[in-house]
Amino acid sequence: MAVMYQLPAFREDDHASLYAFIGAHPLGLLISAGEAGLLANPIPFLAYAQEGDKGVMRCHLSRGNTQWHALRDGAETLIVFQGADGYVTPSWYKSKAEHGKVVPTWNYAVVQVRGTARVMEDPAWLHANVSALSDAHELERPRPWSVSDAPDAFIAGQLRGIVGVEIAVSTIEGKFKFSQNRAESDRNGVAAGLANEAGSTDHLAMVKARNGL
Numbered sequence: 001m002a003v004m005y006q007l008p009a010f011r012e013d014d015h016a017s018l019y020a021f022i023g024a025h026p027l028g029l030l031i032s033a034g035e036a037g038l039l040a041n042p043i044p045f046l047a048y049a050q051e052g053d054k055g056v057m058r059c060h061l062s063r064g065n066t067q068w069h070a071l072r073d074g075a076e077t078l079i080v081f082q083g084a085d086g087y088v089t090p091s092w093y094k095s096k097a098e099h100g101k102v103v104p105t106w107n108y109a110v111v112q113v114r115g116t117a118r119v120m121e122d123p124a125w126l127h128a129n130v131s132a133l134s135d136a137h138e139l140e141r142p143r144p145w146s147v148s149d150a151p152d153a154f155i156a157g158q159l160r161g162i163v164g165v166e167i168a169v170s171t172i173e174g175k176f177k178f179s180q181n182r183a184e185s186d187r188n189g190v191a192a193g194l195a196n197e198a199g200s201t202d203h204l205a206m207v208k209a210r211n212g213l
């Protein structure tokens with residue numbers, strides 16, 4: 001099975017860390033290959049780290065989204081979750097002044113999940129899944145909305161318009177590329193540069209976390 005290109009400095013294999021990342025960035029790019037070719041759709045997921053051997057992913061798709069036909073037929077499935085990212089200029093590196101042998105790069109956080117999908121059409125399964133998804137994202141709101149707030153007949157009609165997808169995880173791997181392969185002085189330079197860069201709060205936080213700064 002093909003896997004993501006990795007360098008040891010960037011690789012993340014810790015099960016809890018990978019699922020925590022998915023929980024914080026639940027919109028995954030669902031990718032599959034079938035008779036219709038490659039298909040990709042952004043879909044919000046719920047991740048269940050303790051189910052199965054390596055975890056289970058659940059989501060739902062509109063019936064009008066033909067990707068579920070490929071999933072029903074056993075298509076190979078990949079989900080890509082992405083977090084903070086950003087450009088890194090060589091001007092931030094101390095080594096630029098020392099020898100000039102530096103080039104730009106791009107930092108990023110990504111988790112890839114591969115597995116076998118099952119299409120779920122049972123109304124009770126669908127109701128439980130959309131309820132769990134709504135509850136997860138409404139939890140901290142001052143007046144959380146619940147599926148039970150809407151009329152039963154209306155919800156039943158909405159459920160007829162979707163299909164569920166459950167993916168038993170076969171592989172999960174993370175790549176958190178945040179300048180860990182640079183000299184300490186260069187890593188400090190990246191952090192200092194990002195501190196003065198508008199809109200780089202999340203990028204800076206990851207650089208600090210991954211480099212112990």
